[in-house]
Amino acid sequence: xxxxxxxxxMLRDAAKSWVSEKSPVTAFRKMRDSGNEDGFDKAAWKEIxxxxxxxxxxxxxxxxxxxxxxxLGLVLEEMGRTLTAAPLLSTAAATSALLIAGNDAQKKEWLxxxxxxxxxxxxxxxxxxxxxxxxxxxxxxxxGGGYTLNGKKLFVQDGGAADxxxxxxRTAGKADEKNGITLFLVPGNASGLKRTKLKSVDxxxxxxxxxxxVEVPGSAVLGAVDNGFxxxxxxxxxxxxxxxxxxxxxxxxxxxxxxxxLKTRVQFGQVIGTFQALQHRAAKMFxxxxxxxxxxxxxxTAIDRNANDIPALVSLAKAKVNELAHLVSNEMVQMHGGxxxxxxxDSGLYLKRARAAEATYGSASFHRDRYARLMGx
Amino acid sequence: xSAAEKLDPELESFRAEARAWLAENFPPSLKDKDVSMTAxxxxxxSGDAKLWQERMGAKGWGTPxxxxxxxxxxxxxxxxxxxxxxxxxxxxxxxxxxMGVMMFGPTLLEYGNEEQKxxxxxxxxxxxxxxxxxxxxxxxxxxxAALRTQAVDKGDHYLVNGQKIWTSGAQxxxxxxxxxxxxxxxxxxxISFLLIDxxxxxxxxxxxxxxxxxxPFCETFFTDVKVPKENLMGPLNGGWTIGKxxxxxxxxxxxxxxxxxxxGGAAQGIDEIAKKYVGTDEKGRxxxxxxxxxxxxxxxxxxxxxxxxxxxxxQTTSIMKNAGSxxxxxxxxxxxxxxxxxxxxxxxxGFTREEIESxxxxxxxxxxxxxxxxxxxxxxxxxxxxxGLLDHQ
Numbered sequence: 001x002x003x004x005x006x007x008x009x010m011l012r013d014a015a016k017s018w019v020s021e022k023s024p025v026t027a028f029r030k031m032r033d034s035g036n037e038d039g040f041d042k043a044a045w046k047e048i049x050x051x052x053x054x055x056x057x058x059x060x061x062x063x064x065x066x067x068x069x070x071x072l073g074l075v076l077e078e079m080g081r082t083l084t085a086a087p088l089l090s091t092a093a094a095t096s097a098l099l100i101a102g103n104d105a106q107k108k109e110w111l112x113x114x115x116x117x118x119x120x121x122x123x124x125x126x127x128x129x130x131x132x133x134x135x136x137x138x139x140x141x142x143x144g145g146g147y148t149l150n151g152k153k154l155f156v157q158d159g160g161a162a163d164x165x166x167x168x169x170r171t172a173g174k175a176d177e178k179n180g181i182t183l184f185l186v187p188g189n190a191s192g193l194k195r196t197k198l199k200s201v202d203x204x205x206x207x208x209x210x211x212x213x214v215e216v217p218g219s220a221v222l223g224a225v226d227n228g229f230x231x232x233x234x235x236x237x238x239x240x241x242x243x244x245x246x247x248x249x250x251x252x253x254x255x256x257x258x259x260x261x262l263k264t265r266v267q268f269g270q271v272i273g274t275f276q277a278l279q280h281r282a283a284k285m286f287x288x289x290x291x292x293x294x295x296x297x298x299x300x301t302a303i304d305r306n307a308n309d310i311p312a313l314v315s316l317a318k319a320k321v322n323e324l325a326h327l328v329s330n331e332m333v334q335m336h337g338g339x340x341x342x343x344x345x346d347s348g349l350y351l352k353r354a355r356a357a358e359a360t361y362g363s364a365s366f367h368r369d370r371y372a373r374l375m376g377x
Numbered sequence: 378x379s380a381a382e383k384l385d386p387e388l389e390s391f392r393a394e395a396r397a398w399l400a401e402n403f404p405p406s407l408k409d410k411d412v413s414m415t416a417x418x419x420x421x422x423s424g425d426a427k428l429w430q431e432r433m434g435a436k437g438w439g440t441p442x443x444x445x446x447x448x449x450x451x452x453x454x455x456x457x458x459x460x461x462x463x464x465x466x467x468x469x470x471x472x473x474x475x476m477g478v479m480m481f482g483p484t485l486l487e488y489g490n491e492e493q494k495x496x497x498x499x500x501x502x503x504x505x506x507x508x509x510x511x512x513x514x515x516x517x518x519x520x521x522a523a524l525r526t527q528a529v530d531k532g533d534h535y536l537v538n539g540q541k542i543w544t545s546g547a548q549x550x551x552x553x554x555x556x557x558x559x560x561x562x563x564x565x566x567x568i569s570f571l572l573i574d575x576x577x578x579x580x581x582x583x584x585x586x587x588x589x590x591x592x593p594f595c596e597t598f599f600t601d602v603k604v605p606k607e608n609l610m611g612p613l614n615g616g617w618t619i620g621k622x623x624x625x626x627x628x629x630x631x632x633x634x635x636x637x638x639x640x641g642g643a644a645q646g647i648d649e650i651a652k653k654y655v656g657t658d659e660k661g662r663x664x665x666x667x668x669x670x671x672x673x674x675x676x677x678x679x680x681x682x683x684x685x686x687x688x689x690x691x692q693t694t695s696i697m698k699n700a701g702s703x704x705x706x707x708x709x710x711x712x713x714x715x716x717x718x719x720x721x722x723x724x725x726x727g728f729t730r731e732e733i734e735s736x737x738x739x740x741x742x743x744x745x746x747x748x749x750x751x752x753x754x755x756x757x758x759x760x761x762x763x764x765g766l767l768d769h770q
Contacts, residue, residue: 002679003686259764274769279760286759287696294675316668365661372664377648 002297008071014051015078022047023084025346031085032203038161039205040085048086049117057092057099062111068304069238070297073245080249083353085204087120089246090158093239094121094166097183101223101231106185110164122162123239124153124209125232131362133168133232134178138211140169147184147221149214157360160197160207162188168232171225178229183222190214202356237314240361241299244321247357248296251321251328254350255285258332278335285328292320312374319367322358329354391456395463402432403469413474430472434503439473440482447498476545477501477508481554484623488570488611497572511541511555511573511597512620519754521556522565522617526599528557535571535609537602543748547582547595550575556620559613570616572608573599589740627749628698647708647715654715666711673700692763699755702745709739
């Protein structure tokens, strides 16, 4: 754990006790079993907003606390431990785009609402089954003073419930070019926008979006026309680092739950944790957890410091946390044996969330490639 | 370095002092040259290297945090870090090294009596006395406490008989810190910590040739070696605790060694070498290795920051030896593959010096997951001490 300020420690402790009292895994299970289409519990979201977590990355002048991304990560880590489903991460992702590229009017319009949790926001980027932020075909055509959007976005996190969508669209150039991408602020209830809520394996709120002649004014352009890729990439880095924190929390909990099981499950007349074959696998997981924590905290800290190597540290963190999530979620099922295969046990819930989170904002190989490119290999 | 440290006026005045002393005393010809290992390998230093070692030894700055009364630097940890920064700034390497400094010295300061400290610390501080480690035996490797080298009480001395193995640098060592059996009826509680003069009659050293072609380790035989009683360190039959404490210093040192591998070491970056031999990183394996190396370097930094704020080491350090040694081996294997047939030379024509060194280092590196507690023993330690898993019954 990074060296924290008093304020950060307090917030983390508050998050720890809130998730264990108000949002344990049983709450997630209940939400899933209720057939909730949004993929999160509205009452819990209201409490999250009241605790101020929605304003952690928003400056004080816009109604937030301006504590930054490491602090957001601490909260998401605790939420990850109990699989707390809430649009906090999606909203923070879209908020990041506004913080990076929003003009005064846009910030004044949206940030106070986002800080208070009165608006949910989402980032609409991918159009294919794999994360590919430069692959952009959703067309935004200049019509009069504004733009008309046509095309689709797949698997948008909390896209169904979002009041505000930050949409990456093509205003010039070809499908896989970085130039010619522009970001737009689109209301969730825009006319011509069709949102299909999906039932995903992790029971979170993902949606496919179809844009049929969705008209937005010129003031909806976020940042510069045709030059939106850098803003998008920086925004995605904030989303990736935040997601990495959630995944680290989940993996830590998976490991601790599994370790408890190794200490209590008796076979051959002794607890199975005395078997060296299992001890060494536990030691390997512990080692990977420690190494990965360093990467995740370094990425979040780099964002707070606006350091030069944010992209590389974020890709390092997301690649490492993906590998960790993969290993630990699989070991959780395997080491629990038969009970780990049942729906009644939490292993499956963690496994499903792990895979969904791994695929979100870039797989391990996506981030290895990106790291290699950034370092010039 | 934290902002607070930057602004501390006392530290800044020490920085000025260190900078001035280094400017006057560091021979520029030694920029980026590490002479500490040369000294350990038994090569007598001469010229600037000798001068640099003498000056640092006299100043006590080769062992900056050792107490002044025994010739150490007497610096605080913060001052030692400043000294390290100032040395790094001008490419000055610490000329005082070896097992005495890294492992035995800190243990001696903790467990030695006044007479022992006064006698043995100064030689470590000046780098003039070389120490070797008498721990492992042919039948006591990972199960170290099964050791059988006997020290029998003969009134005014102990009579030592037995065999040690993997004694690094024993052929060049002046003294040996040794675990010996003083009670056959108990396992761990029958072990004592004894300091043996390697020039004593009955000590015989035979270097062991390894797969790398080098002989960094020896077999050391003790036949009726008389060791004065004053050379017992700590209580009789209380050597196991001291021996384990020393291993902590050893593993911490090995971990930071992995750290230099993690940061790419003094050598050229593996990506630069890859460009020369194979062009690109087509399978992403170099990136994967470099990412693991960076994760390790970040973990060292995090553990240090946390240890500083909590005033003590934390459980993160338990992973360092395995993580660091694995990285070092992975890097060597990757380099060998990158170099293709150029990485398969043993000696002579057709290969560059770097290629041969790299191949020998690949072979020599097989030791790092074996010495100082094998990778498996490290995993046992993590499982039992950190994770609280029990012994198999």
